[in-house]
Every structure is written in C-alpha cells, then in structure tokens.
Amino acid sequence: MKRISKALLAVSLSAAAFLAGCANEPAAQETQPAQTEQTPSGEKVIVVGLQAEPTSFDAHQISDYNTSRAAMEIYDQLVQFKEESTELEPDLAEKWDVSDNGLEYTFYLKKDVKFHDGTPLNAEAVKFSIDRQIDPKHPFHDTGTFAYAEFTFGMVDRVEVVDPYTVKIVLKEPFAPFLSNLAMHAASIVSPEAVKKYGKDFSKHPVGTGPFKFESWTPGVEAVLVKNPDYFKGAPKVDKLIFKPITEDQTRLSELEAGSIDMMVNIPPDDLERLRADASLQVVEQPGMxxxxxxxxxxxxxxxxxxxxxxxxxxxxxxxxxxxxxxxxxxxxxxxxxxxxxxxxxxxxxxxxxxxxxxxxxxxxxxxxxxxxxxxxxxxxxxxxxxxxxxxxxxxxxxxxxxxxxxxxxxxxxxxxxxxxxxxxxxxxxxxxxxxxxxxxxxxxxxxxxxxxxxxxxxxxxxxxxxxxxxxxxxxxxxxxxxxxxxxxxxxxxxxxxxxxxxxxxxxxxQIVAASQKIKNFKLHPTGVFRFANVDVE
Known part of the structure; x- marks a missing residue:
C-alpha cells in the first residue's frame, strides 16, 4: 500500500516491498479461543485473523497490507491522517512551516514523547529515521531493504537538526504530495538506539512511540503487541493485540464464527450476506483506495x-x-x-x-x-x-x-x-x-x-x-x-x-472487515491500516 530503496524495492523486496520475507503458512490449526472479554487476569485482548504472514515489523521495510495492519500501531509519524480520511493533522510534530518556494519544511516536535525503550523522541531521531533509508553511507543503512524510501523521500536533499525539538527537511525541488508522504509508514520515527542495538534484527525487535509495543512474533503462528501505558496521547483501552496469519479464507471465517478470532479480513464474498445477518457479528465497510x-x-x-x-x-x-x-x-x-x-x-x-x-x-x-x-x-x-x-x-x-x-x-x-x-x-x-x-x-x-x-x-x-x-x-x-x-x-x-x-x-x-460485536469504536481507514488506539471491548 502501495509501496524503494534503490536496492530492492519491493519486497525483496528482500525484505520489503510488497514485502517479502517470512513464510505465510496457515496458522489456524492451533488458534486459541479469542479473549475479547476480560480474561481472568483482567486483560482485554483482540485476536485478528490476517490473510498473510507479516514480513517485517520495521516500519521502514513495510510494503504490504497485512504487515502494515499488524505493525503500524507500534509507530507514529510527524503528521498523521485523520480518522476515516486522508486529511492531515499533527502527530509527533505539533506544528510545521513550509517555505514560500516549497523547498523547506520545518517541524516543531512535541516534547516529552518517549520511545518504548525509554529514549527520548527528538530532532536527531527524526533525522536518523530518514537518513537511515536514503543515505547509502549512513552507518545503519545496511540494516534493511527500504522499499518505500525512494518513493517517500527521493525528493529530499537533506535533513537538518535546528535544535533538539526542531527539524528541517529540505527538498531538491517542490514536491506536491510531500506532507502526505510524511504520514506514510516509511516516514515512521524509529528509536535510533534500538536500531543501533539490534541492527538487521530491528525488524524482530521494533521500537517506536506508538500506542502499542511489540511483544513477540512467532512466524506462521502469531504476532503480539501490548498497550503502551505511557503513550503521549493516552493509554489504549485494549491491553493486547494478537495477529494470526490464516491464509485460507474459509478457515479464517470458521475461526471467526467459532470465536477463536475476533476480527477477520478478506471475507469470502459468498458468505458476506450471512455474516451481515449474524447478530453476534458486525460488518464494517468503507470504499477503499x-x-x-x-x-x-x-x-x-x-x-x-x-x-x-x-x-x-x-x-x-x-x-x-x-x-x-x-x-x-x-x-x-x-x-x-x-x-x-x-x-x-x-x-x-x-x-x-x-x-x-x-x-x-x-x-x-x-x-x-x-x-x-x-x-x-x-x-x-x-x-x-x-x-x-x-x-x-x-x-x-x-x-x-x-x-x-x-x-x-x-x-x-x-x-x-x-x-x-x-x-x-x-x-x-x-x-x-x-x-x-x-x-x-x-x-x-x-x-x-x-x-x-x-x-x-x-x-x-x-x-x-x-x-x-x-x-x-x-x-x-x-x-x-x-x-x-x-x-x-x-x-x-x-x-x-x-x-x-x-x-x-x-x-x-x-474494505470489508467482520468482527465480534464486543469490539467497540473500530473504524476503517482509507489506507487500509488498522487503528486500535481508541478501540474498546465490552
């Protein structure tokens, strides 16, 4: 979504683009009962059935739908799309200026935002997150294959740190969609310290500032995110998100109807009307891009x-x-x-x-x-x-x-x-x-x-x-x-x-998603990315 580091764009996209990477084997067989109600420990858990295996949890290497749905709640960007819209609003940047010639974008960062590893969000982190992708000489450029780098940042001449909480991005020439590009997954701000610590394994140990933190990923089985209690916009109501790759549509549907998962994508068209008539389920729809x-x-x-x-x-x-x-x-x-x-x-x-x-x-x-x-x-x-x-x-x-x-x-x-x-x-x-x-x-x-x-x-x-x-x-x-x-x-x-x-x-x-009626306030977004920060369960 959507979708290059001159090295392998896509997938390979070696690791990216429409992403390639880990095998997406069916994983429904050992699915545990869903836990949308509070568990004995008091946790609120949502289990999502995906159509394919996520391929990387490094936002800069994402280039497919299923991976973005599983990974993007870990991260924030300088600007973000509003709910159910591609209109822009502030995110990590509280405001920004654009020069009259359309070449300089100056962002003023929110203060006291921290990455999940406790390190501070600052202008250096923004510069690191962009330079890592576009500068072949950057010391951590070799930690991934950045499928969207050229598309998102190919027009960038340089990134300047003005002060600890002010960063300027200078373009080579005016680029009309640039602000919108900064709300995309490749523009996510990652923890420099985590990239330095994990190197190429950052995709398996991702660290952002988002509403959910990475807990674990067992390829072919599940990926687990847990809520970030210190999220700068307020802690999510849901404690845990579990994403299960279930490649066969009918298997995924059976798991939903059995209550083993709480939400599914890619509904078999022949079953759609039956699901709409099921009082225990909700069908959420939106015209997509x-x-x-x-x-x-x-x-x-x-x-x-x-x-x-x-x-x-x-x-x-x-x-x-x-x-x-x-x-x-x-x-x-x-x-x-x-x-x-x-x-x-x-x-x-x-x-x-x-x-x-x-x-x-x-x-x-x-x-x-x-x-x-x-x-x-x-x-x-x-x-x-x-x-x-x-x-x-x-x-x-x-x-x-x-x-x-x-x-x-x-x-x-x-x-x-x-x-x-x-x-x-x-x-x-x-x-x-x-x-x-x-x-x-x-x-x-x-x-x-x-x-x-x-x-x-x-x-x-x-x-x-x-x-x-x-x-x-x-x-x-x-x-x-x-x-x-x-x-x-x-x-x-x-x-x-x-x-x-x-x-x-x-x-x-x-865009059509079927989900348990216990899930409240879930809304689809035109980009196809799932948002759970404001979601609750009964």
Whole structure:
C-alpha cells in the first residue's frame, strides 16, 4: 500500500516491498479461543485473523497490507491522517512551516514523547529515521531493504537538526504530495538506539512511540503487541493485540464464527450476506483506495505488442468476475486510480467484453492461432481478493480466443520476491497484483506504478511500462503545486495508460472487515491500516 530503496524495492523486496520475507503458512490449526472479554487476569485482548504472514515489523521495510495492519500501531509519524480520511493533522510534530518556494519544511516536535525503550523522541531521531533509508553511507543503512524510501523521500536533499525539538527537511525541488508522504509508514520515527542495538534484527525487535509495543512474533503462528501505558496521547483501552496469519479464507471465517478470532479480513464474498445477518457479528465497510490488476511484461513478447495487450483485455469478461465472483465486494474499474482518490478520470471506460474484437487484434498482431503463456498468482495476499478463482475465470475467457494459460501459484512472500525483480531477471510474462493507496494522492498510484523511473528494483512498475508522454506528465505533476493543473495531467496520463493497456485493470475492492460485536469504536481507514488506539471491548 502501495509501496524503494534503490536496492530492492519491493519486497525483496528482500525484505520489503510488497514485502517479502517470512513464510505465510496457515496458522489456524492451533488458534486459541479469542479473549475479547476480560480474561481472568483482567486483560482485554483482540485476536485478528490476517490473510498473510507479516514480513517485517520495521516500519521502514513495510510494503504490504497485512504487515502494515499488524505493525503500524507500534509507530507514529510527524503528521498523521485523520480518522476515516486522508486529511492531515499533527502527530509527533505539533506544528510545521513550509517555505514560500516549497523547498523547506520545518517541524516543531512535541516534547516529552518517549520511545518504548525509554529514549527520548527528538530532532536527531527524526533525522536518523530518514537518513537511515536514503543515505547509502549512513552507518545503519545496511540494516534493511527500504522499499518505500525512494518513493517517500527521493525528493529530499537533506535533513537538518535546528535544535533538539526542531527539524528541517529540505527538498531538491517542490514536491506536491510531500506532507502526505510524511504520514506514510516509511516516514515512521524509529528509536535510533534500538536500531543501533539490534541492527538487521530491528525488524524482530521494533521500537517506536506508538500506542502499542511489540511483544513477540512467532512466524506462521502469531504476532503480539501490548498497550503502551505511557503513550503521549493516552493509554489504549485494549491491553493486547494478537495477529494470526490464516491464509485460507474459509478457515479464517470458521475461526471467526467459532470465536477463536475476533476480527477477520478478506471475507469470502459468498458468505458476506450471512455474516451481515449474524447478530453476534458486525460488518464494517468503507470504499477503499484499492486497485486489482493483472500485469503484462511489456518488455517481452507477446505482451510487448499493444494489440496483444488490448486483445487480452477485450477477451476478459470483467463485469462477470466482479458480479459473479466478487459479489459486489469490488467495483468495476475504469482506471488504475480509484474513484475515492482525487484526480480519478471518470470519463474513461474499461475494455468491453468482446471476444471477436480480441481475435481480430490477435490476428493483426500475428497470433491468429493464439499462444501459450504462464500466469503467475499468489495463493493469498494483501488486497488480492480471490486470486485463484479470478485467475481461473481469466484462463477460461482467454482459452475461448485461443490463448492457453498455465496458472502457477506461489506463497505470498516468495511471490513478491519473484514479481519485483529487475527487468533482466524478470521471467514472468503475466501476473496478478494489487495496490492500496498510501497517501490519498494520485501520484501514489500513477507515478509509483507507471513511471519508467519506477521499474523494479527502483519502484513498483511491475509491467515495465514506458511511455515518454506519461513520464513527462507524471514527473511534472509531482512538482506542480496547482491542484487543478495536476488533475488535468493525471487525467491525461490515465487516458494514455488505459489505451496502451500495460494491465488488465479489473476492480477496486471495498474494505470489508467482520468482527465480534464486543469490539467497540473500530473504524476503517482509507489506507487500509488498522487503528486500535481508541478501540474498546465490552
């Protein structure tokens, strides 16, 4: 979410990006009864069933949905998004100034805030948290792979400590989304002393200033956070959060209905109405900043030919997938940018279902007899909805126009490592992916995934798409402070992208979470990150 340290962006993202890392093995078998009521010890506990294993608890290495949901309550940023919104408000910074030329951002930190290890939050910690990611010569740059560093801070020239509680960030050029970037996970402020102590193992011993503290992580089983009683905004009401990776949707659903977990994500669409009717459960919904697609490797045959990409798009009955597989849990997309994000081009239309047009284009491209291709999909993962079922529908539609599709499935972390390879190492021709916006700005969708400057391992452009006009529009829009002009640039870029079809753009998933009625005041956020600081249980 969303999503690079020039070293391995993503995942690998060696450790990051859409994060890769630990194996996400099913962990439901030994799930203990949920404890949303007070336990004999008086603790209030919430057990969350995730779709995939977290991959790192180092905020600077996060780049997938499930990991951010499990880890981000450990941290704070200089600014934060308001509840249920991408509008900004103060967080660790009580106020800030921006120079008239848009190059200098000066932040005035709240005093007496401490990290979980007892060390003080100060301007040096802010500088450390940014420099660690963007400066290859920083003594602790080698402690991780920072998938979002280039995207979040690539425009930063330097960070200056003005005094113990004042820090100035100087940009190389004006960058319109910069303040919003500072509310993202890569802008979290970490404890310098903890990074120095644990080095590369900081991801297993994370220390921030947030409402919850890290207690333990047993990969494949659970991760546990406990409340921070000294949180500067007031101690949370919940004592403990337990995150369990349960990759199989029906298993996760069974655990919820049995009371072994209190909350679950990625509800099987066929079961949604039944859950809504269950008086013991609540279904929380919100339009999200999500897009699901299948990427073509535009630098390799047959998908280097735009006619082939267009043909595949015409061959797929996208509306049927949304209606009959997703059952309304997603909205048919007309662009990579969701309608919830400003700059969305509502005038565009997706490719209609037209197999005859698909055959015509294939013949024009020299593939009258079709071709054979491998289609890579994850077994589950962040925002991936129903990967196998959706892939099977696409496979059947393409078979009808002469394209033989072989489906290959990988575990999520391994899959991400394979997707976000440099072009010369990339052996996927066609694969699934999804993205959840990080900051509510169209730059976060369009530049991140369609700029040729963002080819892996420098970024998330997993189709290796390149168009000089699109590159120019996206680069200019980043440095233009006039929102109306930016909107026009983004609308034009979306039109070109849809015409050139580097993706099969399918849908925008709605955020839907099912939870016990005992959980009170839980609200979804457009970024998909879970917030528990103000949540309580009966």
């Amino acid at each position: 999500h897009v699901w697609w299948t990427a073509f490797n535009t630098q390799r045959k047959p998908f280097s030919d735009v006619k082939v990409r267009q043909a595949v798009n015409y061959a797929i009955n996208k509306e049927s997938i949304v209606n009959n597989i997703l059952h309304g849990t997603g909205e048919l997309a007309n662009s990579p940018v969701p309608p919830t994000v400003w700059g969305h081009n509502a005038a565009l239309k997706n490719y209609e279902y037209n197999p005859e047009k698909a055959k015509q284009l294939l013949a024009e491209a020299g593939y009258s007899n079709g071709f054979e291709v491998t289609y890579w999909i994850p077994e589950s993962g962040s925002g991936m909805q129903q990967p196998a079922t959706m892939a099977a529908a696409i496979q059947a539609d393409l078979a009808a126009v002469g394209i033989k599709v072989n489906i290959q499935t990988l575990e999520w972390g391994t899959y991400l490592d394979k997707v976000f390879q440099p072009k010369e190492k990339m052996d996927m021709d066609m694969h699934q992916m999804s993205w959840v916006g990080d900051n509510g700005d169209p730059d976060n969708f369009l530049y991140a995934m369609f700029s040729s400057e963002q080819w892996p391992a420098a970024g998330f452009n997993d189709s290796f798409y390149k168009n000089e006009t699109v590159d120019r529009l996206l680069k200019e829009a980043r440095t233009t402070l006039d929102k109306q002009k930016r909107t026009q640039m983004y609308e034009e870029a979306q039109k070109i992208i849809m015409e050139e079809a580097p993706w099969i753009v399918l849908d925008h998933e709605k």
